[in-house]
Amino acid sequence: MSKHSPADQAPIPTAPVPPAHWAASYEEEPTQASTPPQANGMTALKPFGWAKDNLFNTPLNTALTVACLFLLWLVVPPMANWLLLNASWSGSSEACREAAGACWSVIAVKHRLIFFGTYPYDEQWRPFLACALFVAMLGASGVRAFWRPWLAVAWALTLVGMGVLMWGGVAGLTYVPNDRWGGLPITLMLSVFSIALAFPLSILLALGRQSSLPAIRTFCVGFIEAMRGVPLVSVLFMASVMFPLFLPEGVTVDKLLRALAGMTLFTAAYLAEAVRGGLQAIPKGQYEAADALGLSYWQKTMLIVLPQALRIVIPPIVNQFISAFKDTSLVTIVGLYDLLTAATVATTDPEWRPYFAEVYVFAGLMFWIFCFSMSRYSQWLERLANRYTRR
Amino acid sequence: MTANAIIELRKVGKWYNSYHALRDVSISIGKGEKVVVCGPSGSGKSTMIRCINRLEAHQTGHIIVDGIELTDDVKAVEKIRRKVGMVFQNFNLFPHLTVLQNLTLAPIWVRGMAKSEIEEIAMMYLKRVRIPDQAHKFPGQLSGGQQQRVAIARALCMRPEIMLFDEPTSALDPEMVKEVLDVMTELAGEGMTMVCVTHEMGFARQVADSIVFMAEGSIIESGSPAEFFENPKSERTRQFLGQILEH
Ligand SMILES: Nc1ncnc2c1ncn2[C@@H]1O[C@H](COP(=O)(O)OP(=O)(O)OP(=O)(O)O)[C@@H](O)[C@H]1O
Ligand SMILES: [Mg+2]
Numbered sequence: 001m002s003k004h005s006p007a008d009q010a011p012i013p014t015a016p017v018p019p020a021h022w023a024a025s026y027e028e029e030p031t032q033a034s035t036p037p038q039a040n041g042m043t044a045l046k047p048f049g050w051a052k053d054n055l056f057n058t059p060l061n062t063a064l065t066v067a068c069l070f071l072l073w074l075v076v077p078p079m080a081n082w083l084l085l086n087a088s089w090s091g092s093s094e095a096c097r098e099a100a101g102a103c104w105s106v107i108a109v110k111h112r113l114i115f116f117g118t119y120p121y122d123e124q125w126r127p128f129l130a131c132a133l134f135v136a137m138l139g140a141s142g143v144r145a146f147w148r149p150w151l152a153v154a155w156a157l158t159l160v161g162m163g164v165l166m167w168g169g170v171a172g173l174t175y176v177p178n179d180r181w182g183g184l185p186i187t188l189m190l191s192v193f194s195i196a197l198a199f200p201l202s203i204l205l206a207l208g209r210q211s212s213l214p215a216i217r218t219f220c221v222g223f224i225e226a227m228r229g230v231p232l233v234s235v236l237f238m239a240s241v242m243f244p245l246f247l248p249e250g251v252t253v254d255k256l257l258r259a260l261a262g263m264t265l266f267t268a269a270y271l272a273e274a275v276r277g278g279l280q281a282i283p284k285g286q287y288e289a290a291d292a293l294g295l296s297y298w299q300k301t302m303l304i305v306l307p308q309a310l311r312i313v314i315p316p317i318v319n320q321f322i323s324a325f326k327d328t329s330l331v332t333i334v335g336l337y338d339l340l341t342a343a344t345v346a347t348t349d350p351e352w353r354p355y356f357a358e359v360y361v362f363a364g365l366m367f368w369i370f371c372f373s374m375s376r377y378s379q380w381l382e383r384l385a386n387r388y389t390r391r
Numbered sequence: 392m393t394a395n396a397i398i399e400l401r402k403v404g405k406w407y408n409s410y411h412a413l414r415d416v417s418i419s420i421g422k423g424e425k426v427v428v429c430g431p432s433g434s435g436k437s438t439m440i441r442c443i444n445r446l447e448a449h450q451t452g453h454i455i456v457d458g459i460e461l462t463d464d465v466k467a468v469e470k471i472r473r474k475v476g477m478v479f480q481n482f483n484l485f486p487h488l489t490v491l492q493n494l495t496l497a498p499i500w501v502r503g504m505a506k507s508e509i510e511e512i513a514m515m516y517l518k519r520v521r522i523p524d525q526a527h528k529f530p531g532q533l534s535g536g537q538q539q540r541v542a543i544a545r546a547l548c549m550r551p552e553i554m555l556f557d558e559p560t561s562a563l564d565p566e567m568v569k570e571v572l573d574v575m576t577e578l579a580g581e582g583m584t585m586v587c588v589t590h591e592m593g594f595a596r597q598v599a600d601s602i603v604f605m606a607e608g609s610i611i612e613s614g615s616p617a618e619f620f621e622n623p624k625s626e627r628t629r630q631f632l633g634q635i636l637e638h
Pocket of ligand 1: 435
């Protein structure tokens with residue numbers, strides 16, 4: 001720049017004084033620059049202006065908009081009629097037969113069976129309380145201010161409390177063996193425990209896959225690939241049917257526990273691959289800096305590598321959580337009554353049989369509530385994790 | 392000189408697979424000595440100083456740091472890493488920790504120091520590198536020059552006897568080079584043993600006790616700055632100096 005003579009610079013339009021013929025437009029510029037022109041248009045014409053700009057701005061967009069409106073008009077009114085307007089909300093199955101819409105009374109009648117399966121009817125306040133406690137603790141564990149040592153203590157107490165409530169046999173509660181449990185408690189406990197156990201296991205597997213010791217590496221790769229190569233249904237079958245064959249005579253492992261083990265191992269294999277993605281994203285320099293400071297392998301892993309790697313893979317991890325939650329419905333094949341199986345059982349009553357669709361819509365809604373909460377929570381967690389590391 | 396050497400390399404050889412990166416490198420560095428290593432790209436400068444704290448393992452010869460020989464023995468490596476601090480070209484700060492946490496992490500976990508004690512010491516080092524007001528920011532919020540000064544303070548918090556620098560200013564914008572070199576010059580004045588790979592010849596002339604010139608994995612020549620700049624012995628050195636001092 002310093003080599004330029006003043007004459008070189010003259011034609012550059014950034015010169016402070018514009019040529020005379022620019023004067024007119026130059027006057028107007030400051031007002032235009034202070035507010036972007038689109039913003040002006042938006043505030044003046046909203047919301048018609050917005051629709052005109054975004055939905056009807058080209059012939060193709062106009063056609064698509066009209067087509068979409070037509071589809072909505074075809075689908076939404078009948079759906080609203082069936083779901084809400086013409087639905088029958090209470091009363092007997094006769095009342096439902098007369099109504100043109102959905103029969104929600106089936107839920108009113110059958111909800112105890114859907115939620116708690118074959119748990120003794122009079123004792124169903126116990127699984128209800130256990131589930132309420134469990135969901136409350138899950139919610140509390142998501143709150144950042146509660147991430148303190150006492151949360152672990154609270155969890156230990158909750159688990160004991162849940163065990164007491166579900167099994168009973170103490171404090172005047174009648175004993176309920178766990179083959180009578182069913183419905184929501186099974187779905188919640190199987191999914192949460194299998195995820196909670198699979199997560200640390202998956203981290204070990206992912207670390208093991210990168211180990212410099214060939215024996216550990218081979219084992220981890222072998223395990224992950226074996227689990228990923230078979231469907232969950234066959235893992236559950238193996239856990240439930242084949243596993244007892246390997247046990248010594250007289251030793252039995254509970255059916256629920258076997259299903260939990262199968263789910264855990266299966267989920268861990270998938271999670272391990274997600275975690276590995278995070279580990280690979282950590283630059284070599286981070287390992288070197290930790291080494292140069294004299295941190296040991298586990299210090300380096302726990303303090304430097306995992307905190308960064310896990311942040312990166314929150315979305316795929318939660319994806320696996322959601323998928324594991326829904327996969328609990330497959331335990332029906334080893335004879336466990338999860339929420340969906342209990343719902344199916346509820347539809348077998350001849351009186352309410354025609355209304356199976358309503359029962360499945362309801363069961364679907366229950367699954368959706370939990371999965372959607374997980375998804376929203378993960379978005380919040382991602383923002384929290386990225387708040388400080390980004391500029 | 393060998394008698395009280397704190398770093399000693401004897402005929403060190405290093406291969407990356409079949410690539411011969413260090414060829415019979417021998418050097419002896421006394422306590423408090425400042426050594427600047429220079430040479431063309433790919434000549435093995437980084438490899439050599441990374442062997443000193445075993446970020447890279449050598450295959451032949453001996454490396455002895457403060458009386459301890461570097462071998463596969465994990466204990467020996469641990470001991471040496473506590474004595475040796477390192478500063479990297481790309482800073483390598485921990486992005487998920489604040490500046491203060493970056494400084495205190497290793498002293499707490501490796502040296503077992505109390506948090507309050509090391510935080511005080513860390514603040515003192517941050518003052519010395521002239522950024523005490525950035526203690527609670529994250530590395531991503533600092534300029535390159537500030538990040539590199541944090542990296543120096545982080546290494547110093549471990550109270551090392553030796554500091555290794557691998558091109559500490561080459562990733563920096565020109566206007567930030569000086570603030571980092573100033574901190575390093577100050578450190579040199581306090582008697583720290585320093586091994587520094589750099590092409591900042593002004594710094595080398597001012598601070599170094601000796602300058603080592605490497606090419607193709609070997610040390611071509613070494614000597615005091617005066618000898619090295621005024622009277623280089625080998626043709627290779629003259630050529631290199633010609634290129635580098637042109638700018
Ligand atoms: N991890 C590695 N694997 C294989 N070859 C490597 C590795 N690291 C370095 N090398 C090779 O060893 C040689 C010396 O590398 P080194 O990084 O020590 O050079 P340098 O003198 O520091 O160069 P620069 O000035 O570019 O940093 C180079 O040819 C490089 O390609
Ligand atoms: Mg280098």
